[in-house]
C-alpha cells in the first residue's frame with residue numbers, strides 16, 4: 001500500500017478530481033495549505049494576480065491506495081494538475097504500513113478502498 005500526497009494549484013482541483021474519478025479513485029482527503037517551492041513563492045501568479053507574500057495557497061491531497069493503483073493515481077494527478085508553469089506542484093509517494101476501517105475493523109488492502 002502507498003500513501004500518495006500531492007500538492008497542487010488550487011485552480012486545478014476540479015480537473016484533478018475528475019481525472020481521479022475516471023481512474024476509479026474515489027477516496028480522497030483534501031486540505032488547504034500554504035507552501036512554496038524552489039522559487040520561494042515570489043514569481044508565481046494566481047488567476048492572473050501576483051500573490052503577495054512568500055507562502056502561496058496550495059491544495060494538499062492525500063490518497064491511500066493498493067500498490068496497483070499507485071501509477072494510475074500519479075498519472076491522474078499529473079493529467080489534471082499540469083499546466084507547464086512553475087508551481088504546478090509535487091507528488092510524494094510513501095510506503096503505507098496499514099489501514100483500518102474503523103466501522104468494520106477491516107485492515108489493510110480490504111480497508112483501503
Ligand SMILES: Nc1ncnc2c1ncn2[C@@H]1O[C@H](COP(=O)(O)OP(=O)(O)OP(=O)(O)O)[C@@H](O)[C@H]1O
Nearest residue numbers: 007034035036037038039058085086087088089090
Ligand atoms: N521538497 C518539498 N518539500 C515539501 N513541500 C514541497 C517540496 N517541493 C514542493 N513542495 C510543495 O509543493 C508546492 C509546489 O511546489 P512547486 O511546484 O513550486 O515545486 P518546485 O520544486 O518549485 O517546481 P517548479 O520549478 O516546477 O515550480 C510548494 O508550494 C510546496 O508547498
Ligand SMILES: [Mg+2]
Nearest residue numbers: 037038039087
Ligand atoms: Mg516552484
